[in-house]
Amino acid sequence: MLNDRHFKFWPANSAWHLTAPETNLFYNAEVSAKRYPNKPYMIFYGTTVTFGQFADEATRVAGLLEKSWGVRPGDRVLLMMQNCPQFAIAYYGILRANAVVVPINPMAVTHDVKRYADDSGATRIIVSQELFAKVEPLLGSELKHALVATYSDYLKVPTTLCVPEFISAPRQGMSHSAATRWIDMLELSVQPGPLTAGPDDLCVMPYTSGTTGVPKGCMHTHRSVMHTAVAGMRWFATQPELTLMAVAPFFHVTGMQGSMSGPLYVGNTVVLLPRWDRDAAAELVQRYRVSSFTAIPTMLQDFFGNPKLAQYDLSSLTRLSGGGAAMPAAVAQRLEKMGVPFLEGYGLSETIAATHINPTERAKDQCLGIPIHDTDSRIIDPSTLQELPQGETGEIVTHGPQVMQGYWNKPRESAEAFIELDGKKFLRTGDLGRIDEDGYFFMIDRLKRMINASGFKVWPAEVEAMMYLHPAIQEACIIAAADAHRGETVKAVIVLRPDWKGKVNEAQIIAWSREQMATYKTPRIVEFADSLPKSASGKILWRELQERENAARKSQAS
DSSP: OOOOGGGGGSOTTSOSSOOOOOSOTHHHHHHHHHHOTTSEEEEETTEEEEHHHHHHHHHHHHHIIIIITOOOTTOEEEEEOOSSHHHHHHHHHHHHTTOEEEEOOTTOOHHHHHHHHHHHTOOEEEEEGGGHHHHGGGBTTTBSEEEEEOGGGGOOSOOSSOOOHHHHOOOOOOOOTTEEEHHHHHHHOOOOOOOOOOTTSEEEOOEEOOTTOOOEEBOEEHHHHHHHHHHHHHHTTOOTTOEEEEOSOTTSHHHIIIIIIHHHHHTOEEEEOSSOOHHHHHHHHHHHTOOEEEOOHHHHHHHHTOTTGGGSOOTTOOEEEEOSSOOOHHHHHHHHHHTOOEEEEEEEGGGTEEEEEOOGGGOOTTOOBEEOTTOEEEEEOTTTOOBOOTTOOEEEEEESTTSOSOBTTOHHHHHHTEEEETTEEEEEEEEEEEEOTTSOEEEEEESSOOEEETTEEEOHHHHHHHHTTSTTEEEEEEEEEEETTTEEEEEEEEEEOGGGTTTOOHHHHHHHHHHHSOGGGSOSEEEEOSOOOBOTTSOBOHHHHHHHHHHHHHHHHO
């Protein structure tokens, strides 16, 4: 039955039921452009993009996609860049073209982009200039067209802020016939056809790998995306007059919803930080009177560990939020002394951000929070699938408007992701948790085999598949190792082929790995072994290696 213990702690400013707009998400851009045409939506190193300019340029992107590239309703378009005005403009331009956004981590390598293109059927990409080299080999084969954005095109006023070199790099010429420069697209100013996508049409498809290591596209409609975009703003009673800061990446559902789509709906000004920099973050809070930002705990540890922090006026901060990993108690206590609450939340790519958030008036430390608007979450026995009573540990399952439709072109995996309880369809999260006496949810462990490195999810099976491409590797097992900064990091336990022993070292394996996969997936630690533990059927017993690693970690700590 529905867990309702948490209702007595519900945010006073919001009802449990949320009536979200039943429109295409792009309508939010149109409404804010009409309401606040000259108000800054984004501030990028001092340069502003107003709500009116944003809607206009997103419409020009849509015109290129439709009229020049032949994008049709429902087509998927890849989007790959750091936080910048062009990311948000491109995202909403794709939606204005009645198409579907497929966001890609900027740390992805060419091999990753090819897999996303092949699986999603996307043949067009919008990419930033410094990442174009990863995409160019695919033009003419997997990809037909690329729109290439230069960050420095949106640096239009002088600034005293420290601008990273990759942001300030000048615009380059494009020699590839399939590539169009962003600046040329704006000058063309092609108008698209009518906006026809409805609330139940596909909107965005973030990818998650899971235990198999095979990327799966999470199918989200305008309705599911609208729900968490609006719910997050309502939960915190966010008013249009507040200025927010975006440090969580837009390609990830947390930043996408809380720092891009949510503020666009409300009409907030958002100060962008493309890459984490604690001094720049503190300066931006002071300069623009930022009231809140969402970040992973490692960022906040770094922010509050800054010895120069006292030099900045941070009095405008009223709230910090985040998730992906538990906030260390010491940092949480420091925030409490400052009178700035840190509110943890919980969500998945499959739920397009939050399913649980801590209430502002009664947050609990190292807690996932309570189910948000119209969300029913429960704890089940992962073997019997029967609901468990309060206090017992089991798998977290959730039902709500924000849950995906399923995995793109993967009917078997989609069916396995859901169960039915009381006539309702619940998503199996693969996370083990418990509910306390107040109805708050706490994470206990992971049912899924996954490593959480600075909030980025690393799926060992995916990394192992890449490791086997190295000619020296006979067997490989990926496990989590402790890391003081990242929380967890990636460790590879490797058995070398006999003819390679003594010819390759750990550093060489790590260097090779960096060339093959995104940086956050790359093993930071390599350990050579004579053999790996196996089951009777010959399957590598990864859990045994993980338990050994955990035991060694505890022994060192004591």
